[in-house]
Amino acid sequence: MATYASIRYKFSGANVSGVLQASNNLNDVGAAATSRTNLGVAIGSDVQAFISATAGITAASISETAITISSAFGALNTDGAAGINLTGVLITLQDTITTTNAGSVTITNSGTLTIEEAANMVVDGAFNQNGAGSVDLAATIVTSGGDIHFAGDVSLEDIATLVTAGGDITFDSTVDGGFALTMNAGAGNIEMTGAVGSAVRLGLLTVADAADVTFAGSVAAISVQQNAGTGTTTFSSTINTNVAAGVSLTGAAFSFDGAITTTGTGSFTLVNTGVATFSDNLTLDGAFNQSGGGVVELSSDISTTGDAIYFGSAVTLKTDVSMITSGGSIEFAGNVNGDTIGGQSLERSEEHTSELQ
16 A cells, blocks of 8 residues: 555545544545554545544644534644644644644634643644634643744633743733633743633633733732743733732732732732832732832832731832731831932821821
8 A cells, every 4th residue: 555745635524533544545544543654634625524532643744724613633743844733613632732843833713722631732833823713721832932822712721831931922812711820931921912810710820930921901810920030020900819829929020000909818929120110009918028129119009908018129109109007017128219309108007107208
């Protein structure tokens, strides 16, 4: 039997299952017993349903051009630069995805793309979900420096981890779901354009490491953490957490443009080596603790429910502010200065007001 370097399979109106084998005739595809290897597989545009839930495909590249109903894939493995390209309506990934030799994964889905818990990916290029459909995410995606991009709304169906080793991580739309999301871009940037947790609060939201980090919409998670960062982390809207871990952020510069609220005894901890700017109020059910040596520019009131407020670095007041702890201590370890001639007013919970020049 012949061995093919590249085969195009077309099945008009058929439901196909099984494993594709290089040495088989096209008529034998449905009954093939072992997976074919070293092929470029292109599944044609007239396919109505391709189901390969238990099949494994290993090829130079895999391309599905237009599945009109649904498709489900088992393990996919490519070793060519073309990688994996899937286009269709409902696409389900059920097992591991692996590309080598700079192969990328591109998925254009008009319906829901489901990435199940077992569908962990190791991608030697970029991962790009660029369809208008939504994404159900429950797996880990790791690239070797390539970007990770989601165009559609993402729903976390289980714990998800995204690692790029220097590539950017970008979400163009909303992210929801009651599970943990961890992102590690290394020297790359992280950008979340839509609201996070607005429909369903996330579990633990973690930025392990990144350069610039941008949350353009509101953020609601049980806890928000950043372990490291070399650029500027920007929260353009509100932050809301509801467990004791609260908000804990470590990095260089930070910009907080929206109100910050913690419940469930949640604290707010910030370790900043660069400038940290607060532009809206903090209402905390736990303590406020700032350290790291970076200056703080403060335009917001801070209130806690009996817990301490501590600034380990110099503070510049950009406007009049008040700090209310209902019994907790308030401590400034560094200088406190006003931003303009004439000074700003700092009002503490003891009803004492100081003019700061």
